[in-house]
Amino acid sequence: MIVVMFLVVTIVFVIVRVTPGDPAAVMLGPDATAQDIASLRARLGLDQPLALQYLYYFGQLLQGDLGQSIFLNEPVTAALFERAEPTFFLTVFSLIIASIIALPIGIYSAYRRGSLFDQAATALAMLAASIPSFWLGLILIQSFAVRHGIFPVSGYGGPGSSFVDRMYHLALPSIVLGVVSSALILRFTRASMLDVLGDDYIRTARAKGLIERKVILKHALKNALIPILTVIGLTAAVLISGAVVTETIFSLPGIGNLVVSAVLRRDYPVIQGALLVIAGLYVLINFAIDMLYLLVDPRVRY
Template sequence: MLSYVLRRLSGMLVVMAVVATMVFIIVRVVPGDPAAIMLGPDATGADVAALRLKLGLDEPLLVQFGQFLFDLVRGDLGRSIFLDRPVTQALAERAEPTLLLTLMSILVAVAIGVPAGVISAVNRGRFLDQATSSLAMLAASMPSFWLGLLFIQIFAVKLGWFPVAGYGPPGASFLERAGHLVLPAIVLGLISSALITRFTRASMLDVLGEDYVRTGRAKGLGEGVVILKHAFRNALIPILTVVGLTMALLLGGAVVTETMFGLPGVGNLVVSAVLRRDYPVIQGALIVIAGVYVLVNLLIDLAYLLVDPRVRY
């Protein structure tokens, strides 16, 4: 088991090294000079050159890359050009809405997708199966911005059950801020539940045809015991995989939803940084998101050890 964990950790380091290199290159090839953008159209060439010198943008790319890696190893993601504060501080200030939105969304997605997938597989070919599959296809094809606008119009404007947008006033309590996330979490959860439903159904169908499931029924075990204890437990690995990947995707891809609901999350910060060519913020945010993505994958692999004894051996 220890060797398995060490192999996964070494793989994480390689992936993060590749990600850091790709992020540095991609950010630099995007057109636009951050110094010229900061100073505006009325700036002179001397002003732009002086600011580039101050920001270290006049150095060769290899020198910039070496300094970037050195700072990254020390845990220093740089300093935002526009916000004039450390990138880690800027990300930490925006992390709470994004993390809470991700956790609430994945809870909604799992609460809908897993039971729906199990019910669909157990009732294969029947009305429940066809209805569940149709609803999953419909949810997967809905754009998040359209569903979000529809929910805002119905549940926030007409019914007044939820806030229209925002994250609460500065002195708002945790529960009040969480209340602002309920509607966007439902939007993201409904869309994400479609993939979980389809994977759960497919995994359960593979397991329900196994010999040990037929043996359990032949022994007189109740249908609930056969489905939940024998079939569902053995179908968990693909389900855990898709749940973990969905969570990672939600964490890094809720930009549209955050913008639509006016949430001050990491997604909004990244969009602003891209428009301003704020290199340190773009690099830091992408590396943190990639790190979380890789960490979620590691946790999924470790969860396999608990779910399937074969992995431990």
Template structure:
């Protein structure tokens, strides 16, 4: 309980700092959301009236205090351009982003962990060099280029997957999710490169431990040694990378969502920035920061399941 309260207190401090920074940075950016909303034909009186309507005529400290008051009531604000609550706009965009993140992390783990294990087992061999080279290549390939290549191959030529979009909102969930397979494959392949490198490095550290040599000396099968003794003890950094990758993708994979024309959180943030839609920018980034914080908290608790030697203590 002491550990939990300490971490939650730290999370609240982080979110408070994020709120201050997001509010300040959005106001420092050039451009007037009211002028963009009303267009070039708006008069000075129209702009002034709209600024009063949206509370933009008040001093910045007053605007910040009003926004914090809404946050404490569970209200992320009202979008200037979308004319609906920010929370509603986020919920409408959450489904494709959430499933895309889960699919991509699953693909990255299924590729990265076995390949990283193989590279560690075959250390110094041509197989290790080939896998390390593939990991370096995957880390350097732009996501938009790989997305366009897969669209051309699997969507245009073979017709196996939809090329873009997320389908009709009234269509079955399985049909909508089929639109996420190609973008999830793009993100999974690219992010598996990092997991390969972390898995390999972590397993190489464990392979030199005395208890691994002892397990082999007892006559245990190599598969048992690798899975039960090596991989399990090497999972802590791997779990960290997987958790941070998931948080990053939930935060919005802007380039991939743009290439595949997905109506996700990334697209929502980009459009809000271009329109200077302050409430959407502030509310979305604060939610993303909260996701990061609580995924990190969940990872800390997972450590005790992955490695029983770790004990959580409030410090």
């Protein structure tokens, strides 16, 4: 984990520095003189050699400081914390919706392998995986928000909005990400269950006279959980880092929207801090999934 995070810090630092565009010039506008731009660059420390900037930034990270936003004029940590709530709940709700759709269909599809239901489920999974999230989001906005007025068009509620109202604004974007993400979980669930259903202990359990539901849910599903947990964990990590388009379409003030704004403004500290936090969450989620293997399959302990 330490090696991965070190590589992420280094690569992100280099990429944002070599990207065309000068934050000082963006801040001062097109009418700024070269002297004004040079003065602001010196005040921001952007005139220092790249290696010196990297050592200074790395020293800040060791102290838990992600830096100061150039445009927001506040610590990057505070900016990320202010925008963490929409992204967090969007990820949670989307993952719940994806699991509710994918797990039952994937299990039953594997149980009824080759049937009409199985073929239809496989086709729908391919269709869901092929649908762009921005297109599905626009269709749902047009149908359920503009035409019927069931859900809000966009936003996250006003400053004084209740928690329920803010969660209500997340309904449509959660459905969009949940439907798109369910395709991968469904396919992995079906494939993992198919591998297990052909094993000898499943035939033994049926020969003992166990009811079919117990054979599927207790014996087969439990032994098929490791690949399923893996893809659910990866989906959660992808939702955290990949909800940029959905947040932009629905005007959600989340981390993804913050990163897009920071890229357009060349706000180096925000870009670096956001990507570092996302990478850290990605690594921690993978680590947590590895630990769950110990609970799911006792053979992993040996």
